[in-house]
Amino acid sequence: MIDIKLIRDNPEAVFQAMEKRGEGRESIDEIIGLDNTFRRFLQEAEALRARRNEVSKQISLMKEKPADLIAEMRQVGERISQIEAESSEITARLEDKLLRLPNLPAADVPVGKDSQDNIEVRSWGKPKEFTFKPLPHWELGEKLGIIDFQRGVKLSGTRFYVLRGQGAQLQRALINFMLDLHVNAHGYTEIFPPFMVKKESMVGSGNLPKFADNLYHDIEEDYWFVPTAEVPLTNLHRDEILTPGTLPLYYVAHTSCFRREKMAAGKDSRGIKRGHQFEKVEMYKFVEPETSVSELDKLTRDAEDICQKLGLPYHVIQLCTGDMGFAAVKTFDIEIWAAGCREWLEVSSCSNCGDFQARRANIRYRPDSESKPRLVHTLNGSGLALPRIMISIIENYQQQDGSILVPEALHPYMNTRVIK
């Protein structure tokens, strides 16, 4: 959520930032209008309440309760409830508009319309040359009996698959490898959060109210299934004031992620690239505002470290204003090479969200014991998404006989050096 004061005091700057994202002016104009109305109501109600408080105090001191004063206050009370009813409707609309407004991009984010305008910032490794035609993972996976698409569909329908034997083990090895690296080498604290959360948590992270159509929702109990561990991690400190010395906080969590992917029906349907349920290791940081720029760089490097240790060629892309996520100030994507399907796959998206989530989730800290609470900055990044690293490993490490070499970094985590 953007600071309403910023919109109030500097609507033009906000509008220009929104325009870079391809957002219209109407919602901002509407917000300003609602805010003005709300404040008029508020001031009237507060003046009336002040009057009522004062008179009530006087009445309490009198032995004889004067009927005329009480009658007047009864009217004042009625007027107050009238205003409250009207202004609560205004507030709800204002709140909804604010919650649906995306974050302001940082000044140094390249302006652009869509992924065409993203910029490559660096790359590592070279796609491997093969002496034979490398196969896509769906063919290899089926041949090796490590991915079962048909039974996935039987169990749950389209976009579901079953990992079997060394396929399942490979995924588990990767999860452990990544968690260990982030915990032991990068200084993160491991968290195992709930996969179902309440509505407030989804609002805090920015997934609700705007993106309900990509979420699974249990109506009976009103539980929402997390589309990423970013949701529970953001809300770990919701409604808290962190005491001096606690920042920065680095968290890492492995969760299943659930996404309806409704708008992408038919897209990427081959293989395990885009399922309704997938595993992901997520890094998350709560930091002081002054440090979030450099923390984003460190976060991205932590994700890259995984790719390097697994020997997977990648490049780092800076997203342009039009392609960035809702909550982000600035985002770097990491794309790894998949030799079989011959494409660069997005395995990580590392974002600085500034105070956007902190304001929604009311996450503050005190720099020292005397100072006022300030909003923290939050950052998130995949470290990494499992299906796509699996794809890249399967396809890049395949051999002519259809077997797959296990990357050296995973040797301590697997009981075999070759999947066959």
Next chain:
RNA sequence: GGAGGGGUGACCGAGUGGACGAUGGUGACGGUCUUGAAAACCGUUUUAGCUUCGCGCUAACGCGGGUUCGAAUCCCGCCCCCUCCGCCA
């Protein structure tokens, strides 16, 4: 799911219709004392909104509604925690 008990400031805990943003204690911070520290004593210590920016006004005692001139206090609904019972990996 059923029965009973409870939710008050960073924490503990008082408060059952009016002067209560809320007694007291702990903690934290500042001071006195001390070579220094502890102890003792004194003082300070919520968050947010509006704003004529004046610490002026308003709001917040789990959440939401109601009664009342006035609600932490009374009434209704919901949520959460504890105990017992039931069910269950």
